[in-house]
C-alpha cells in the first residue's frame with residue numbers, strides 16, 4: 001500500500017492549480033480547504049487532470065442537480081487519477097448517475113428520524129440517549145449519506161436560540177444520559193460555538209457522556225487543530241466516532257489527527273458503512289480494522305447500507321456483511337471486530353446481526369461452533385437456583401446497592417425474560433388479528 005506523505009506532489013499540484021502557488025500552509029489550513037472545496041465538475045476535471053465525455057457530463061449534471069457535489073481538496077488528493085473509476089475514494093465522493101435510480105423500496109427518511117423528533121434538532125429514539133443535530137453543513141458530501149434527503153439544503157448553523165431548544169429538551173428529560181452531537185458535521189462549527197454547546201451540556205447534571213460524530217479525520221484531518229483538541233479536553237468525558245470506510249483513507253495526515261485526539265484522552269470509535277465496490281471484501285475490511293486499532297480507533301459499527309433514496313448501487317446483500325463478520329470474529333483481536341448492524345427501516349433502531357454460533361441445545365447442554373468449524377458442547381449446570389427478581393433492587397441480595405434504588409419497567413424482549421411481568425407475547429398493534437379482537 002502506498003503511504004501518502006503529509007504533503008505529496010499531487011497535493012502541491014492541487015494547491016498550485018487553486019491558488020497559483022504551492023504553499024503547504026494553505027494546504028494545512030482547514031478553512032482554506034473548506035473555501036476551496038470542489039463543487040463543480042469542471043474544477044474536478046481540472047484538478048485531477050481527467051476529462052468526461054459530453055454524454056457522461058450530461059448525466060453527471062443531472063445528478064448534481066438533485067444531489068450536489070462537494071469534495072475537500074485533501075480528500076480529492078487521495079484519488080488515484082490513473083484508475084479513478086475503480087477508486088474507493090472517488091466512489092464515495094464523486095456523483096454517479098446511478099444515484100438517480102430510485103428503487104421501489106427506497107425511502108427519503110428510512111430511519112424515520114424526522115418522526116422521532118420532539119423538538120427541532122433532536123432525534124430521541126432510544127430510552128437514554130439522543131441524537132442532537134447541531135450543524136447541517138459538511139466539508140464533503142458523502143455519496144452514500146443516509147441523510148441524502150438533506151444534502152445541499154441551504155447551509156445554516158442553528159443559532160444559539162435554536163440550539164437552546166435542544167438543550168432545554170435534554171435538560172428537562174432526566175432519562176437522557178448520553179448526547180450524540182451529529183449533523184452535518186459538528187466540527188464545521190467554529191471552536192467557540194462548539195465550546196459553548198459543550199459547556200451547556202456539561203451543566204446538565206444527568207448528561208454523563210457526550211459523543212461527537214465527525215468525518216473530519218477522514219475528509220479534512222487538518223480540522224483537528226491543537227486549539228480544537230484543547231477545547232474538547234476541557235469537557236470530558238467526550239467520545240468521538242469517525243467514519244473510515246477503506247484502509248486507503250488512513251494517511252499520514254489522518255493518523256496525525258487521530259493521534260491528537262487519542263492523546264487528549266478521547267476514546268475513538270469508527271462507524272463504517274458496507275458499500276458495494278468500496279469495501280465489500282473481507283480482506284479490505286480486515287486491513288481497515290487493523291489500521292484503525294493501530295491508530296487507537298476501536299471499530300464500533302459496520303452498517304448495512306440504508307434504504308435512503310439514490311443508494312441502490314451501493315447496497316450489498318446482508319450475506320456480504322455476515323461473510324465479513326465470519327472472517328473477523330475469532331480470526332483477529334476481539335476489539336478489532338465491529339458490531340454489524342441493520343438500522344431498522346421505519347425507525348426501530350440498530351439491529352445487530354451475526355453469523356450463527358449456536359448449533360443446538362438440550363436442557364443441560366449447548367452445542368456451539370467456533371470460527372474454525374470446531375463443534376463443541378458446553379455442559380450447563382444440572383441444577384441452578386434462579387434468582388427471582390421483582391425489580392425491587394433495594395432488597396436485592398446481590399447487592400447492586402443503587403444510589404437511588406429505582407424500580408423500572410422492562411421494555412421489549414427484556415420484558416418476556418423478566419420474572420415480575422406476566423406478559424407472554426409482544427404483539428404489534430394494527431394487524432388484522434388485533435383488529436378482529438377489538439371488534440368482539
Ligand SMILES: *Cc1c(COP(=O)(O)O)cnc(C)c1O
Pocket residue numbers: 123124125126129130131180350
Ligand atoms: C445510532 C443512534 C444512536 C446511538 O446508538 P448507539 O447504539 O448507542 O451508538 C442514538 N440515536 C439514534 C437516533 C441513532 O440512530
